[in-house]
Amino acid sequence: MTRSRGTAQTAIDVRDVRRRDLDAVIAIDAAATGLPKPAYWRSVFRRYGAPDERARHFLVAETGGDVVGFVVGEVRDWEFGSPPCGWVFGIDVRADMREAGVGSRLLDAIARRFARAGVTKLRTMLARDNTLVLSFFRSQGMMAAPFIPLEMDLGESPPPR
Amino acid sequence: MKLQKNTMLALYSVVEFAANPDRHLSTAEIAARHGVSAHHLAKVLSELARAGIVASVRGVGGGYRFAGNPRRLTLMDVIARFEDIDGAKHGGGEPATATAQALAAIESEIDEMAKATFRSITLETMLRLIERQALRAPANSRSR
Numbered sequence: 001m002t003r004s005r006g007t008a009q010t011a012i013d014v015r016d017v018r019r020r021d022l023d024a025v026i027a028i029d030a031a032a033t034g035l036p037k038p039a040y041w042r043s044v045f046r047r048y049g050a051p052d053e054r055a056r057h058f059l060v061a062e063t064g065g066d067v068v069g070f071v072v073g074e075v076r077d078w079e080f081g082s083p084p085c086g087w088v089f090g091i092d093v094r095a096d097m098r099e100a101g102v103g104s105r106l107l108d109a110i111a112r113r114f115a116r117a118g119v120t121k122l123r124t125m126l127a128r129d130n131t132l133v134l135s136f137f138r139s140q141g142m143m144a145a146p147f148i149p150l151e152m153d154l155g156e157s158p159p160p161r
Numbered sequence: 162m163k164l165q166k167n168t169m170l171a172l173y174s175v176v177e178f179a180a181n182p183d184r185h186l187s188t189a190e191i192a193a194r195h196g197v198s199a200h201h202l203a204k205v206l207s208e209l210a211r212a213g214i215v216a217s218v219r220g221v222g223g224g225y226r227f228a229g230n231p232r233r234l235t236l237m238d239v240i241a242r243f244e245d246i247d248g249a250k251h252g253g254g255e256p257a258t259a260t261a262q263a264l265a266a267i268e269s270e271i272d273e274m275a276k277a278t279f280r281s282i283t284l285e286t287m288l289r290l291i292e293r294q295a296l297r298a299p300a301n302s303r304s305r
Contacts, residue, residue: 099232128273128274128277129277131235131277131280131281134277134280134281135235135280135281135282135283135286137281138281138282138283138286139283139285139286139289141289141290141293144278
């Protein structure tokens with residue numbers, strides 16, 4: 001566990017998630033996305049909540065006894081030949097605690113976990129219109145990766161030749 | 162998305178103002194630094210002032226100073242003052258052929274990525290990026 005102070009002079013602890021943190025995580029996510037997903041977060045907790053120094057990490061930021069942010073990620077190995085990297089697939093901070101360094105602390109903490117696991121790259125992917133989170137990652141020094149996300153509508157694939 | 166000369170000039174100027182928020186810089190000073198006419202730059206700075214990104218400083222040694230919030234102001238906020246971001250379509254009108262439509266779709270895909278990138282970079286992030294680049298670059302290429 002590490003400790004620092006945000007700009008509001010509030011002590012912030014970053015630690016592994018506990019089951020009792022789930023309600024706060026669900027509420028933070030629901031406030032950001034407009035969609036409560038309790039079943040999803042319980043499933044994430046089952047997969048990522050157990051201490052796993054090698055690959056999976058689910059961390060929360062706590063201040064004054066309240067969970068005010070979370071980050072989830074894992075080491076992903078050799079997708080399409082890409083060397084193992086630390087992959088962040090969820091990060092959020094309670095709206096009233098933004099711009100206090102909470103997100104930076106969370107990202108830094110999970111990056112350290114990934115580095116300890118031996119990977120040298122941190123990656124993520126998000127919608128290009130998610131300017132808030134995109135700007136956050138940019139502010140942390142992240143740049144465009146040498147990958148292009150692709151998708152297709154499954155109902156519109158061309159007929160086989 | 163190809164940026165016009167005025168847009169690039171605006172970006173260079175805004176970065177310079179944001180890097181020196183306590184100083185006011187004269188049009189002539191910035192124009193000389195970028196090798197453009199003060200008359201030409203004046204129009205760009207005037208537009209930035211209308212947008213509230215810079216504020217004019219009157220009196221002897223007057224000029225402009227940074228007036229934006231570097232944590233909120235993005236590169237796209239600056240670009241949007243000088244480019245027709247949503248209206249400009251390649252060639253204008255609907256492409257006539259399937260080939261033209263497919264090429265237009267690819268160009269649009271590239272444009273959307275470019276816009277998202279510009280929207281995601283605040284002036285504060287840009288200044289940090291410049292610092293990192295300066296640390297990597299040889300000393301003789303650190304001036305711009």
